[in-house]
Amino acid sequence: MLHDSELSILFTALNIGGLTVPNRFVRSATHDFLAGEDGTVSPAQVALYRTLAEGEVGLIISGHAFVHPSGKAGPRQIAAHDDRFLPGLASLAEAAHRFPSRVFLQLAHAGRQTKEKLCGCRPLAPSAVPDPSSGVTPREMTGDEIRRTIDDFAAAGGRAARAGFDGLQLHMAHGYLLSGFLSPHTNRRRDEWGGPLENRVRAAADIIRGIKETAGSGFPVIAKLNATDLLPGGVTAEEAVEAARLLERAGLDGLEASGGMAEAGRGSMWPGIRPEEEEGYFVPFAERIKAAVRMPVIGLGGIRSVSVMARLVGEGRVDMISMSRPFVRQPGLVRGIREGRIQKTDCVSCNKCLNPRGLRCTALKP
Numbered sequence: 001m002l003h004d005s006e007l008s009i010l011f012t013a014l015n016i017g018g019l020t021v022p023n024r025f026v027r028s029a030t031h032d033f034l035a036g037e038d039g040t041v042s043p044a045q046v047a048l049y050r051t052l053a054e055g056e057v058g059l060i061i062s063g064h065a066f067v068h069p070s071g072k073a074g075p076r077q078i079a080a081h082d083d084r085f086l087p088g089l090a091s092l093a094e095a096a097h098r099f100p101s102r103v104f105l106q107l108a109h110a111g112r113q114t115k116e117k118l119c120g121c122r123p124l125a126p127s128a129v130p131d132p133s134s135g136v137t138p139r140e141m142t143g144d145e146i147r148r149t150i151d152d153f154a155a156a157g158g159r160a161a162r163a164g165f166d167g168l169q170l171h172m173a174h175g176y177l178l179s180g181f182l183s184p185h186t187n188r189r190r191d192e193w194g195g196p197l198e199n200r201v202r203a204a205a206d207i208i209r210g211i212k213e214t215a216g217s218g219f220p221v222i223a224k225l226n227a228t229d230l231l232p233g234g235v236t237a238e239e240a241v242e243a244a245r246l247l248e249r250a251g252l253d254g255l256e257a258s259g260g261m262a263e264a265g266r267g268s269m270w271p272g273i274r275p276e277e278e279e280g281y282f283v284p285f286a287e288r289i290k291a292a293v294r295m296p297v298i299g300l301g302g303i304r305s306v307s308v309m310a311r312l313v314g315e316g317r318v319d320m321i322s323m324s325r326p327f328v329r330q331p332g333l334v335r336g337i338r339e340g341r342i343q344k345t346d347c348v349s350c351n352k353c354l355n356p357r358g359l360r361c362t363a364l365k366p
């Protein structure tokens with residue numbers, strides 16, 4: 001049992017790009033398969049976000065929202081590519097704001113990690129590197145297509161601000177398009193979008209600058225960054241640190257360190273419960289990045305014990321604690337921790353919540 005003084009650090013406010021977040025807990029982006037077929041926000045999603053906010057999550061990050069139909073990754077995914085989705089998006093933001101939570105929209109383009117059936121075209125990527133996990137060989141994007149995609153992200157960012165979101169997270173992880181640009185394995189280009197690291201983060205840096213124009217310079221933009229692809233020839237920890245520095249210079253306000261991609265056969269959701277000392281499997285990457293930047297850095301990856309959370313933040317190793325699967329099992333987790341009722345989440349990381357029929361925990365009886 002932790003002393004109140006050890007726990008209290010998790011319940012101090014934090015500033016992200018000028019925005020005050022009431023505590024150190026982040027609901028990591030979680031695609032819930034609950035939107036309409038076209039990507040319209042559904043009443044089930046509104047209810048889910050209200051429950052998360054009621055449970056006192058400091059910062060709720062939405063499931064990945066696609067910025068263009070060619071970047072749609074999965075069924076019943078939130079759409080952010082057209083103004084007709086504004087009312088639904090606004091209802092999500094409003095649901096989260098019933099309580100003191102802050103809510104960010106996660107913006108994404110699937111890159112090569114989709115299927116023609118979903119995205120309506122041959123999947124796009126920085127280079128035509130086949131993905132053995134899906135059998136997809138993507139089409140290499142032209143320079144014009146890259147510039148248009150940057151504009152799509154910026155336009156979606158403006159839409160998020162108009163819908164009432166408090167900020168944005170750019171999905172630069174898990175093998176999706178911006179992670180594909182970052183990775184030397186999937187980005188073999190020789191033009192200004194490939195080669196040296198500065199070129200491989202150029203699209204993301206341009207998107208950050210574009211969003212600050214469409215949504216306003218004070219609109220917080222954070223990124224979820226692949227600090228490792230878990231693949232030989234992929235992005236290295238050293239490159240991730242340098243990428244974070246470059247993105248901060250472009251205006252980035254915070255960073256969540258993640259890893260993995262479909263082709264690696266190991267994504268971001270490692271199964272099973274590990275001992276306390278192995279919780280936070282991407283935290284070592286976050287710590288290295290934190291030592292090199294001024295913006296807040298978020299730790300992630302199988303964090304389950306309150307003592308680990310308090311230690312990571314208390315020792316200044318990360319600024320915030322991010323979790324996804326535990327909030328499926330226990331949306332009231334943060335409140336339970338604050339009230340001293342929960343020392344460790346019940347989530348067993350079985351991954352059954354990743355359910356195309358709709359996000360829910362089936363591992364344990366309620």
Ligand SMILES: Cc1cc2nc3c(=O)[nH]c(=O)nc-3n(C[C@H](O)[C@H](O)[C@H](O)COP(=O)(O)O)c2cc1C
Pocket residue numbers: 028029030031032062063064106171173224258268269270300301302303322323324325326351353354355359
């Ligand atoms: C059902 C489900 C959906 C997810 N959807 C997303 C997503 O939309 N965007 C994203 O960046 N990560 C997504 N993830 C990964 C999580 O955000 C998180 O990085 C990962 O599960 C590790 O955190 P955890 O151990 O606390 O679950 C998803 C994970 C799950 C379980």
